[in-house]
Amino acid sequence: MSKHTADHPDIKPFEGPAGGWGSVRSLAEILPRERIPPEALIELARQNKPDGFMCVSCAWPKPADHHPAEFCEEGAKATAWELTTLRTTPDFFQEHTLDELRSWRDYDLEQNGRLTHPLRYDVVTDKYVACSWEEAFNAIGEALRPLDPNAVVFYSSGRASLEASYMYGLMARMYGNQNLPDSSNMCHESTSVGLKAAIGVPVGTTQLKDFDDCDAIFFFGQNVGSNAPRMLHDLRKARKRGVEIVTFNPLKERGLERFTDPQNPVEMTTLSETVISTQYHQVKAGGDIAAMTGIAKFLIEWDDAKAPGEPGVLDHDFIAEHTKDFDAFAAKVRATEWEDIVRESGLDLTAIENAARVYANAKAVLAIYGMGLTQHVKGVENVRMVVNLLLMRGNIGKPGAGPTPVRGHSNVQGQRTVGITEKTELAPVDKLKQLYGFDPPTEKGLDTVETCRGVIDGSVKAVIGLGGNFLRAVPETAAMEEAWPRLELSVQIATKLNRNHLFPGHQTYLLPCLGRIEEDVQASGPQAVSVEDSTSCIHGSRGKVAPASPHLLSEPRIVAEIAKRIVPPNPRVDWDGWVADYARIRDAIEATYPEVFKDFNARLLTPGGFWKGNKAAERVWLTPSGKAEFLAPTGLSSTGFDDADGRYRLITLRSNDQFNTTIYGYHDRFRGVNGTRDVLFINSEDMAAAGLTDGQVVALESDAGDGKKRRRDGLIVTPYDIPRGCLGAYYPEANVLMPVEHHADESHVPAAKSVPVRVCV
Ligand SMILES: Nc1nc2c(c(=O)[nH]1)N[C@H]1C(S)=C(S)[C@@H](COP(=O)(O)OP(=O)(O)OC[C@H]3O[C@@H](n4cnc5c(=O)[nH]c(N)nc54)[C@H](O)[C@@H]3O)O[C@H]1N2
Ligand SMILES: Nc1nc2c(c(=O)[nH]1)N[C@H]1C(S)=C(S)[C@@H](COP(=O)(O)OP(=O)(O)OC[C@H]3O[C@@H](n4cnc5c(=O)[nH]c(N)nc54)[C@H](O)[C@@H]3O)O[C@H]1N2
Ligand SMILES: [Mo]
Secondary structure: OOOOOOOOOEEOOOOOOEEHHHHHHHHHHHHHHOOOOHHHHHHHHHEOOOOOEOOOOEOOOOOOOOOOOOOOHHHHHHHHHHHOOOEEOHHHHHHOOHHHHOOOOHHHHHHOOEEOOOEEEEOOOOEEEEOOHHHHHHHHHHHHOOOOHHHEEEEEOOOOOHHHHHHHHHHHHHHOOOOOOEHHHHOOHHHHHHHHHHHOOOOOOOOHHHHHOOOEEEEEOOOHHHHOOOHHHHHHHHHHOOOEEEEEOOOOOHHHHEEEOOOOHHHHHHOOOEEOOOEEEOOOOOOHHHHHHHHHHHHHHHHHOOOOOOOOOOOHHHHHHHEEOHHHHHHHHHHOOHHHHHHHHOOOHHHHHHHHHHHHHOOOEEEEEOHHHHOOOOHHHHHHHHHHHHHHOOOOOOOOOEEEEOOOEOOHHHHHHOOOOOOHHHOOHHHHHHHHOOOOOOOOOOOHHHHHHHHHHOOOOEEEEEOOOHHHHOOOHHHHHHHHHHOOEEEEEEOEOOHHHHOOOOEEEEEEEOOOOEOOEEOOEEOOEEEEOOOOEEEEEOOOEOOOOOOOEOHHHHHHHHHHHHOOOOOOOOHHHHHHOHHHHHHHHHHHOOOOOOOHHHHOOOOOOEEOOOOHHHOOOOOOOOOEEOOOOOOOOOOOOOOOOOOEEEEEEOOOOEEOOEEOOOEEHHHOEEOOOOEEEEOHHHHHHOOOOOOOEEEEEEOOOOOOOOEEEEEEEEEOOOOOOEEEEEOOHHHHHOOOOOEOOOOOOEOOOOEEEEEEO
């Protein structure tokens, strides 16, 4: 029987600011829900501080000059989620078959508490049963050794430390593949591909201090109030200096509108708020290339119109010295008709002109963006268009300026840095060969989309997951759930039970691990680990809380035990020695990447982290041409499909009460949704045109034109301030509507921000 806590949905507009008393109240509800005693609040005080632990929620940088409480509502939820005193023990599994648990909601599965024992799936009883670690590791080894390495996938979710991730990537390559998809493949891979091609680095070029030097911020498709709330402090500070913030987002997200600092007693008692966005443009989903083309067109026209001798609007010196292909780009922009820009962006010309004025007048501009740009068929072009705009006025490689992608998981960027990648050109092939004397594979490995294809067509035979909830996070839920049980081996390393775990393969192991907040004691004593934030700063992190169960192993230990059983012994790879003292893993990381990780152990606990450097930030362009490259967009829409009668662009959204597939609760406070996630946000004019009524329950069906039926029932029609032709529904429940082949062209990021659907009554 599934449990329900959300029988009384209540949907009405929320009038308050982001932060403020709402976030304090929300916190007061979390600790009792997780049965956490008040003393545990001490852990919140250690969050994101030198010699404390680095938050397991988002990847926003942790400043050196920290606030007394360097955490936010979301970080506190994530900490409480890990510190919970609730437990999912072998007794629990004795009482519930997987068939039954599949009827539970994601919320109820994880709310049941931390996993405590290694578990094996027993097909006869359809239950998980406790097993010994030795039994699990031996069986995994026996299953993997005979398999063709090409048929085995090693997924990681972005949370595991640099230490665990380095070992994981090395294990896969020694085993014989680089099938190393990670959550980045569903997230900022469009950034990695787009920025690398345009400016020679796969990551943003800015740091926290750039917030002090910018005079305008352009904000595209990132919901800061829910997904990186600590940035609100940086935005607020910038606004107090008069920095203009110009936002492009189909939805009026509260955190982008106004903010009350919950840590500021004056703001709290006077109920005063800071207006965050000085301009808010509700662009159509998939309309950003059009909007940015419009801005570029204004800049070019104004520059053309300048009197001789007047300074230009464009930075001609920068363009001449540092860039390539500006003329082709400018020609394309000039040739684009204003009416096409207006139609495709959904914005009127005055709005675009206002944005362009701010851009033209600013000396240093930060361009901050998230999933609203990357998760589109033209996601890579979206990212390149941001770069085009920045390059036009030399806004890369100077204080206060540059692309600022907001990464997702707390170490997703770092995993890439230490070799979690399916791409040979990003792997340290020569170094690994030199250090460890084996021939690393050079054939490209499987990314997330290719893994899904392989699971569905049967060519993938085993999946190991280092964290995450792969099956729930990927597109094509129904076909994936149907295919997963055909795997010969499914191994999930996890802290809590999730839906992926309920789909066993022929052999299945669920391996519970320590979380980052917990004390990790190995032979040489308590260990620290490290993570890299969104701005390329690397931080040490030390857990101090007693582990949730004495049977948990650390992620490095679990990886080492599997590695010892699937790769030939190699005197140069001392798996046990590494686990005994993580400083030795860091030495190995330093040996592999001597430039980035110079003096790694000595710099581990640098307050604010140590910056790994960024060539584009120095205006050294590691592109084939040695210049920063403009790219003319191929079209104005990033959806990848044509509009048609009754076809909508579905935006799949995160609520303020979830971390990806982890559902903390049913209150999306900022959007005024309480007690349910079965919501369909729709423009009231579209509602009227389609004859729908407020509160009516409808279904969505996929309209991808590939003949496949995909359907999600039970959605409550909710009139919302969203552009016409666009719909909103929550991820991951909406993933059943996403075709696996609906992904970004070059990066393969599933195009979750414009899914073609129709409404069925
Ligand atoms: N509390 C919390 N924190 C998180 C997460 C979480 O789930 N919960 N997830 C983490 C992860 S892994 C990630 S990747 C990040 C995700 O953080 P975000 O990048 O903020 O991702 P989303 O919440 O999916 O939504 C992105 C925003 O894009 C807007 N949008 C949708 N389509 C378009 C479009 O076509 N154009 C524009 N301009 N905007 C559009 C949406 O309205 C929404 O406001 O957050 C990380 N932090
Ligand atoms: N439709 C749609 N789909 C999307 C997105 C979207 O916006 N829309 N966003 C995409 C994005 S940006 C991302 S990043 C992916 C997220 O995909 P994943 O990273 O795979 O998913 P999460 O929900 O973050 O994983 C949660 C699980 O991780 C485990 N876990 C938590 N902490 C730890 C730990 O310390 N160690 C280990 N080993 N396990 C741990 C827990 O068991 C928990 O159930 O989803 C993608 N899917
Ligand atoms: Mo993400």
